[in-house]
Amino acid sequence: MTTALRRLRNYIDGEFRDAADGRTTEVVNPATGEAYATAPLSAAADVDAAMAAAEAAFPAWRDLIPAERQKVLLKIADRFEERAEELIAAESENCGKPIALVRSEEIPPMVDQIRFFAGAARMLEGRAAGEYMDGFTSIIRREPVGVCAQVAPWNYPMMMAVWKFAPALAAGNTVVIKPSDTTPASTVLIADIIGSVLDELGHSRGVFNVICGDRETGRLMVEHKVPAMASITGSVRAGMQVAESASKDLKRVHLELGGKAPVVVFEDTDIAKAVEDISVAGYFNAGQDCTAATRVLVQDSIHDEFVAALAKAASETKTGAVDDEDVLYGPLNNANQLKQVKGFIERLPAHAKIEAGGEQVGEKGYFFAPTVVSGLKQDDEIVQQEVFGPVITVQSFSDEKQAVEWANGVEYALASSVWTKDHARAMRMSKSLDFGCVWINTHIPLVAEMPHGGFKKSGYGKDLSAYGFDDYTRIKHVMTSLDG
Template identity: 35%
Template sequence: MSQLPALWRNYINGQWHTGQSGNLSVDNPANLSKVADITLASPEDVDSAVAAARACHNSAVLPAMRPVERGRMVRKMGDYLLENCDEIATVLTLETGKPLDEAKGEIQGAARYFEYYANQAETLDGRAIPLGKDYIDYTVYEPFGVTAHIVPWNFPIEMIARSVAPALVTGNTCVIKTPELTPLACTYIAKAAEFSGFPAGAVNILCGYGHEAGAALSNHPDIDQMVFTGSVQTGTLIAEAAARNLVPCVLELGGKSAAIICEDADLDSVVESVRWGIFYNAGQVCSALSRIIVHQDIHDELLQRLTHLAENLSVGSHDENPDMGSLVSMDQQRRVADFCQQAQQAGAIATTGGAPLDRPGAFFQPTVFSQVTANMAIATEEVFGPVLTVQSFADDTAAIQLANSTEYSLAGGVFSNDLQRIMRLSQQLKAGQVYVNEWYAGGVETPFGGTGKSGYGREKGREGLMNYVHSKNVAIRLK
């Protein structure tokens, strides 16, 4: 691709705007070089974006369309991403530090959301309710109106697509606040909306600080729906702000997910799942497989195989074609290192890794910890890095107790060839989704979300579509 622009802007009401809060330097975490500047949105810019979204919604241009027309426009957004995948992936790689193949996979995943929800556009039917011969009663689904989307830095393009696709296909308008660390590739969503023919104000994209633009958006009185993916601390603040305006939320706040490995499990499948479950995107995944709970009879063998896996993963910048890229920032590297240091001080043993790589950039060694106890922070708190803990169990009761011992409940897994045991353990796991014999089994079609500190509401699948509509009942007396 040609040289990147030196300055990137916000997108409001169909126009590119310079933010009123100065510029932000976006850096490449793999070599600490500057990628570009992006202008920062102020609270006044947030007001302008929300007003544009409100005006577009009030015009009724989107709800007035046949659903198939909205679906075709949403589908074209995905087509645009695929047609420009190489260019967008290059930008995404530079600002996130992830390998180029992973960046391309994220773009393709984002396009899949647009495809899936485009196909759902015509399926959102109301229903008739029998009230006797003197009445006709029916329900219809209507869009909320203006939806707000605050996006995390780990999968910025895919997370926008996950919520914006169902919002648009149901006739809502969108205001999106991108992450400060990885905002550049997000701007291609605006280009995709233009390419697809969405009217001005339907899609608005802002980069701004969380305490400034994010707070202004979550507190805005003219927002009808709020979607947030990120930390528990920030999610709590957003929920409080939304509650003051009586605005419904969908919150996805992370996890500390465990897989129970039974003694009859296929260990090749377990190792492959760990490869993608904790080392993909350098472990910066909310539903990462961060804990292995393995039967004591196969603990030593599996620990050896997982250690070998981690030791043989290449780590480097995208031009080195590595198995794993860098963390998103030096701050994130320090955070992961602190977790590892505390674990070792508490008695955990790093069978491999446990420290940053000895090279410039936010790189961290693929890490496996054994001798981990349930009270260690490494076993209970979300590290958000390439760090796996391995614990053993003697019976299924102990396995479930360990798996359910954190405040999170996003994902869980079971690896076994015993169907009855799989069903029993799956029922007992405290998790919004359970992966059996393959971590990340499922897809765009399957609902995703948790409870407790993992948040509430569901994204993906049919459940994700229902976030953006409310039901209206019409009762008609015939005489």
């Protein structure tokens, strides 16, 4: 006897709909490896319908005064709190994440981020009006860009949806968002929440639309003629494809892609404290985080002591069931990701040494042990490429110059951290590290007021902060004659 799978649906113009052609894909809980739902495999007709709804809703939403958009976002934040347990359950099933950690580490910041952008809606900035030519006054208008096509990833599907829709809606844009095909459940629930708020406050529900589907669905969204902007959080390959597709009609593009964060540990560091914080920042969410502390460079004088302490911390780190409050992380998101992480370990060079972990754990699901690999060289695959799993690599460096060279010697440039008691050294490193974020004696904290985004193959554009809000606006110069 089989259990009937739950049916997830698209949300278009205020209605939950199946794909026009009826196609679906199964959604698997990574903690069990078993399907629990089906979701639409949306095609061109579904994308057309969602874009038409967003396009029709745009003029009225654009023309609202910012205070009215703020009311909507504040109500959405309130509703997230009221329906938090539903969101937690959906995200845990989506990703196999520990319930307690979703409750403590995801719901509060998401609510705070929505409220931040609700305030940002009323803080439009530009140059002061003035006369820059005799007889003429110039002013700056900051306007929404239009319909936004947004693609969210599977590592934080709920939070990344917030990072996308909150600034877009606050700035006066309308949205069509696609969750990953492996994690659609929480985004569909968000659609229900936002739709109900829009309805209660008398706004078109076409302001926010959700399309489920695969890479082809995402391609159709990005290449569609309606959106003025395409935003994606995903892999470097996906970002390049989006940029190429968007270039065909010169859409604005916002890309938050991969990372390979260096964690530079100097000999004057408090080793016990650094190991404790780095292991959490490396293994949280099974290392499936573009900013994860998974590439450690430690000064040679403390290398052996540090590696031993890190291996011990790994052996004491627990992964497991969603209802176990002692676990730090759950499974990898899908079978392909598990295969990818295993592949990195299987291809390790002979000079590498597995200090802890290195294997799949459990009889079901996609769990992988917290892993430490030492003895690595700068050009090793596992150092250069994003593993996106609970694997921390360790390299030994001799001096500050070498640390900077190796830290910057990858194609990614999203985040980094420096561990030292020397203030001058910390300031030199923060200048020299070519990454969008540099943490000092910590790794991974984020706040709504500060930007998140990288350089090089980590993409361009910012999430969070006033800079993230600005990315969803355009600038218009208005000039008037003083002669009447």
